[in-house]
Amino acid sequence: xxxxxxxxxxxxGGGKGTIGKYIVRDFDFRHVSTGxxxxxxxxxxxxxxxxxxxxxxxxxxVPDLIIIELVATELxxxxxxxxxxxxxxxxxxxxxxxxxxxxxxxxxxxxxxxxIVERLGNRWIHGPSGRTYSYDFSPxxxxxxxxxxxxxxIQREDDxxxxxxxxxxxxxxxxxxxxxxxRKRGILASFEGTExxxxxxxxxxxxxxxxxxxxxxx
Numbered sequence: 001x002x003x004x005x006x007x008x009x010x011x012x013g014g015g016k017g018t019i020g021k022y023i024v025r026d027f028d029f030r031h032v033s034t035g036x037x038x039x040x041x042x043x044x045x046x047x048x049x050x051x052x053x054x055x056x057x058x059x060x061x062v063p064d065l066i067i068i069e070l071v072a073t074e075l076x077x078x079x080x081x082x083x084x085x086x087x088x089x090x091x092x093x094x095x096x097x098x099x100x101x102x103x104x105x106x107x108x109x110x111x112x113x114x115x116i117v118e119r120l121g122n123r124w125i126h127g128p129s130g131r132t133y134s135y136d137f138s139p140x141x142x143x144x145x146x147x148x149x150x151x152x153x154i155q156r157e158d159d160x161x162x163x164x165x166x167x168x169x170x171x172x173x174x175x176x177x178x179x180x181x182x183r184k185r186g187i188l189a190s191f192e193g194t195e196x197x198x199x200x201x202x203x204x205x206x207x208x209x210x211x212x213x214x215x216x217x218x
Contacts, residue, residue, distance in 0.1 A: 003078070004214050005101055006207070008085040009179060010109030011171045012164070013116040013123070017132060018196045019109060019203060020085045027207055030079040034086035037070040038062065039130045057157050059166030061174055064093050075101055081211075091177045104214050106182035107203060108190040113168065115194050120164045124153040 006029070010016050017033070024031045038056070041049030048069060052062045071087050088094040097103065124133050126146040133140045133153060141147050157163060182188040189206050193199045 002102070002214070002217075003080050003082060004104045004211055005082045005084065007088070007103060007106045007182070008083060008109070009089075009106055009175070009182075011111065011116055011175070012167050013120040014109045014111040015196045015199065016085050016109060019107075019200050020083060022200045023083055023203070023207065026204060027081060027211065029081040029083040030077075031083045031085060032071065032074045032087075034067055034071060034084075034089075036130055037074070041070065043128065059163040059170065061089060061170055064090055064096070067093065068096055072100075088178055089171075089175045091181060094178050094181045103182075103185075103187060105207075105210050106179075106185075106188045107206070108179055108182075108188055109199065110190050110192045112194065116168065117161070117164055120159045121161060123159050124155050126151055127154055 006023075008016050008020055008023075017035075020031050020033065023029055038049070038052050042053045042056075043049070048066050052066055055062050067087055067089070071084070075082075084097075088097050119134060122134050124140075124144070125131065126133075126149065128151070129146075129148075131146060131148070132138075140153065144153050145151070146153055179188065179190075189203075189210075191199050191202050191206075193202075
């Protein structure tokens with residue numbers, strides 16, 4: 001059976017992490033997050049990680065060549081169901097992916113701008129693991145403390161208000177063409193809303209149907 005490769009597309013703070021966890025739980029996907037790959041490489045201070053950190057701290061997208069290098073390694077591992085989160089985020093990345101990996105569906109999370117700004121302002125993380133908390137809907141058990149390790153939580157530099165606005169401008173300019181790319185291919189599924197659970201219910205119905213459709217193809 002051909003692998004089912006799905007993409008998870010959306011602005012920073014748009015709920016990709018939450019929706020991705022639900023998809024992995026319910027459909028046995030292998031989740032490949034470029035955010036996780038970047039954080040791991042930044043923590044390791046690999047050459048790619050150091051270069052990526054320079055761009056992230058300034059609210060800019062990491063260059064395509066760095067992302068493609070990290071993702072290519074994951075794709076070579078293979079899986080029957082693969083969920084790409086955060087890649088592709090530019091038209092050249094989408095073209096590169098098309099050339100190497102057949103994509104079955106592009107899941108686009110369309111969240112209002114004001115909601116994203118508020119979410120990111122309330123987001124705190126555990127640096128070593130990348131665990132994320134929001135004081136709005138998924139707070140830590142003890143304020144400012146990671147649930148599992150007891151370490152102090154931090155706010156990422158790129159979640160500060162001025163940087164958030166820069167990130168969203170960059171997203172609109174460079175990432176939205178990716179949505180148009182997959183719409184033209186006829187595999188885009190867009191989901192609007194503000195509550196992750198409501199959005200996921202619709203995503204789940206879509207995947208239930210689309211995975212069956214994909215499996216039935218010769």
